[in-house]
Amino acid sequence: MKYNDIIQNMTLEEKASLMSGKDFWQTVDIERLGINSIFLADGPHGIRKQAEAADHLGLNPSIEATCFPTAATVANSWNEELGQKMGEYLGKEAVVQKVNVLLGPGVNMKRSPLAGRNFEYFSEDPYLAGKLAAGMIRGIQSHGISACVKHFAVNNQEERRMSIDTIVDERTLREIYLTAFEIAIKEGKSKTVMSAYNMLNGAYTNENLHLMRDILRDEWNFDGVVVTDWGGSNDRVAGLLAGNELEMPTTAGETNKEIVESIRNGKLKEGVLDECVDRLLDLIFSTEEVFREPAKEFDVEEHHQMAQVVAEESIVLLKNEENILPLKKGKKVAVIGDFAKEARYQGAGSSIVNPTVLVNTLESLEGSGSNCIGFEQGFDRYGKKNNKLVDRACALAKKADIVLLYIGLDEVTEAEGLDRKNMTIPENQIELVNALHEVNPNIVAVLSCGAAVELPFVNKLKGLLHAYLSGQAGALAILRILTGDVNPSGKLAETYPIQYEDTPAYHQFPGKEISVEYREGPFIGYRYYDTAKVDVLYPFGFGLSYTTFRYSELCVSKDGVTFTITNTGEVAGSEAAQLYVGCASEAIFRPKKELKGFTKVYLHPGDSATVTIPFDDKTFRYFNVVTNKWEIEEAEYIIMIGASSADIRLEESIFVEGTGAPNPYDKEKLPAYYSGKANDVSVEEFEALLGYKVPVATWDRTKPLGYNDTIAQCQYARGSFARIAYWMVEFSHWFLWKIGKKSTANLIMMSVYHMPFRGMARMTGGLMNMPMLDGVLMIVNGQFFKGLRHVLRERKKMVKSTNGKGIINTTTSGKGEVS
Structure with missing residues (x-):
């Protein structure tokens, strides 16, 4: 052990005391041994360190910090380097605020559009999420502090999140729900991991030996610290046995006593505690070095400008009929919508940031060069119908050449701790769109929300710009794209289905009582839509530009692909090119295509660039539940280069030698999985995939209520x-x-x-x-x-x-x- 000398000088009680928080945000200090407290703070897209009474509800204000775009927004940049740069700025602010561990990023998959915390997560695709998270982690940790990738693992619903049991087959667990964590830990080198609240196949994640020991420690060789989500410790000793170093927040010494008693009665070996103490000490000592010198204040304006850059590269242009955008000079523009007056720029809950600056759309319009003829609220953001607001908005729209309509979801609809009830935009906003279309068909909508929504009115829009939740500088970033000062280059990191009923988890989300069954297996997001041939509104990876790009000259080798991208339009712009791989064999069921690489290139008009995307250890692998390891099926593989998952520009095949593993499946028993039409799998077929009977999903109403009942x-x-x-x-x-x-x-x-x-x-x-x-x-x-x-x-x-x-x-x- 690295700190054996210190540990040998500690009493059993002192060692146990380190395993739980000192208070809500700090670890325990032991002055006589020179062990100081370290501070943990929320911070996926900005530091939330509270100056006054601590809470985890976002009630009490925090110290001012730059509010960057949320992960759901940043993912649309498809730019790992940008994520790393943003991480560097986050890390610098954390140092200024004396934060040792920044609790983020979150890499849970967007299994369902209704999951309440989707705005904090990157994508429905584990490869994209993992790569962006790894970049952000490297940036944060470049300042000597620790990032904390979360929530490990399969934490994909908010309802009953502290007790729900997630039932998922091993292959799906590995390929979909753990791959992003694997990349974040192996490539990002995250020093800290946060365990999730939920259970996984019958055991709380914080106590799950398979997850925490077999995979995290033994397979991935993670030697950092595992911290519980706040209040996420069920059995403290079981958590310690699984390798959980730190329980947060404090329990006033109660669980420390449990640890001491367990060692004294032989239930727990002291050596297990010593290993956990050693890892925690390494985190404490390594992250406090940066605070030996007084921290310089960060440049508020510089960081604000960085937030704007991130937003500009992450906003997605979804529709541009008749080239209505960028806005033409001299055109009379009517600005309508409550979100123009008061922007939706971040999510609600523990990630709420108190911004250093907040750009206002209406004020920014004055300097944008737009001929704004007025503003009308148009609707109540919380859904209350108001005909007077609609009438005034229509009166203004009649006078304009173009209507800029700011719509989206409100703060109480998208919030941590709650899942959305439906996938719709509030009805009063839809009615406003319909009314405006009657008086002026030239509508450009700016959409602000952190997850997919239904857009039944999209045919009544000529332009649609998706801002997601774009941070404190988002309003100006939006205007710069609308006016053409910036060419949009964001592409969707999630699919936009036509309606909620089309989604693969529709019948199995959320789990209402004891458990939630992931019957769709690996077929989430575009993996399902493309394989099952389900039409979508906007596909994964889709995004428009003010210019056009041509793909050509694909060359595939055993090491990767090279191809050429040419800017065939009239303005400079960036293109996010995507590598997808599909297996021609039907022996083992798979999605039709899976993202295995991406890159983003900036080109001036007429310029070309030769692009290389290398293959890696994840390009051809699948997880074999018989051999219990990653294998490669010997087969022809289709190599696809696309502008989105549905827009494949170049294609070629390559033969790949396999590892000779046995086929783990009986095709006759798994028809839905082999067809990919896995949105309504029977319990019998799901059990065939699992290899065991699914547990009873409903409460036993005859039993007394216990600790883990709600x-x-x-x-x-x-x-x-x-x-x-x-x-x-x-x-x-x-x-x-x-x-x-x-x-x-x-x-x-x-x-x-x-x-x-x-x-x-x-x-x-x-x-x-x-x-x-x-x-x-x-x-x-x-x-x-x-x-x-x-x-x-x-x-x-x-x-x-x-x-x-x-x-x-x-x-x-x-x-x-x-x-």
């Missing part, structure tokens, strides 16, 4: 007090939503409704411990007075044991949104 389950609790409490929560949510307090209503769902009972102890910083929780469960299960006496007695014991000082940190009383 407040929502109090609806069938034995105790009348608990049932009354449940209906009070239900009514409060309904009432607050009804009167327009939607953010507060969401907070109830996030921090109360779906919270497991153990969260009362794990997330209150010592305000309640597990023995007190036992009393609460007695009350819930029908023993009101016995339970109440137990709670009071255990509370008295806890206060007495801490000499009346009681709580280490009582700054938060719940957790709905997490890092």
Whole structure:
């Protein structure tokens, strides 16, 4: 061990104390041994370090920091170098704010468009997500601090995320849901990994030996620190055995005692604890070196400009009928839409950044050279219908040559801790589009949201620019693209289906009670649409430009591909070229094509560039569940170069020698997977893929409620007090939503409704411990007075044991949104 001398001088209690937080954001310090606390902070797209009382709900304001575009936006850049550059700026700001570990990026897959946290994740494709994350991690860690890739793993829904059991077959797990983490860890060298809340095939991820030991430690050789998601520790000793170094936030020493007792009674070997302490010490000592010298303040304007550059390269032009864009000088432009007045520029939850600057669209218009004749709100952003707003918007539109319409999803629709109820744009915005089209057909819509939405009105638009959530400088970046100062080069990192019913996980999202079944297997996103031949609105990798590009001269070798791209238009621009690979053999089921490489080139009009995309260890591999390792099937492979997954420009085949592994599948038992039409797989076929019976997915309403049951389950609790409490929560949510307090209503769902009972102890910083929780469960299960006496007695014991000082940190009383 690297720090054996220090560890040998530590008491068992001191070693155990390091395994849990000191408070909400800091680790424990041991002054006599020179071990300092380190600070962990949210920061996927900007630092969220709170100056006042800490919470994980985004309630209390944080120190000002640059709000960069979210991961869902950055992914559209298809530029690994840009991601790394953005990471460098994030790392610099983290150093200034004395943050040792920046909690990001997030690389979970976009399994369903409705997943509430999609705005924080890169893509539906693991290769693209992994490469961009690796670049960002390298950038963050170039300043000596640590990034923290999250949430490991298969954390793809927000509803019941702290207790849901994800049922997924091993091949799909490896190829789809772990590949991005693998790239981020192997290529990005992330020093820290955050475990997810959910269970994976029957075991909490933080305690899952297969995930944490077999794959993360042994196969990937990860030697860094694993930290729980906040409140994500179920069994602390089981987590330690799986290799989890750090539980956050503090539990006021309660779980430290569990570790000590487990070592003393022989359940846990002290050597396991020592290994975890050694890795945590390495993180502490390596990340605090940068703070030995006083940090220089970062240049606010320079960082703001970088945020603008990232936004400009990530915004996607989806429609440009009659070349309505860029806007022609002298044209009268009417600006309509609530999002023009108050932009949607980031998501909601633990990643909320307090921006250093916030560009306003209406103010920026004055300097853009556009002939803006006025602004009208047009609609209420939270969906309330208002005919007067529509009438005023139409009156303005009649006077204009072009209508710039800013639409999208609001802050309470896309929020951590909650999944979206549907894939639609609010009805009042659709009605506005229809009304405007009646008076002026020249509509250019600017769409702001962090995930795919249905666009039934797209035929009534002549232009559509997707800004995603483009950060504090997004408003100006949008205008620069609209006016032609910047040529758009973003391409979609996710597919836009025509309707939600077309999506592969439609029948299996979200898991409502005990589990969620990933019956679609590896067929998510474009892998499903292309293989099953399902029409989409906009395909994966799609994006328009103000110029055109020609692909030619493809050459395929055993090492990779080379080809030529020529700018055949009249303006300079960048093109993101994509390498897809498909297997001609039908022996093992696969998607029709899979992304295996990409590159982005900038060209002046008439210029050409020779492009090389090398093959790597992931180009031809598949995971074989019989040999339990990556294999290559001997076959002809189709090498495709495309401008999107649906726009293949060049194609050639190559024969690849295989590894000779046995075919793991019986084709007769897996017809949906071999056809790719895997959006409605039967339970029998899914079990054939899994190799075992799927667990019961519904609650056993006859059993007493326990630690990992949720407040929502109090609806069938034995105790009348608990049932009354449940209906009070239900009514409060309904009432607050009804009167327009939607953010507060969401907070109830996030921090109360779906919270497991153990969260009362794990997330209150010592305000309640597990023995007190036992009393609460007695009350819930029908023993009101016995339970109440137990709670009071255990509370008295806890206060007495801490000499009346009681709580280490009582700054938060719940957790709905997490890092």
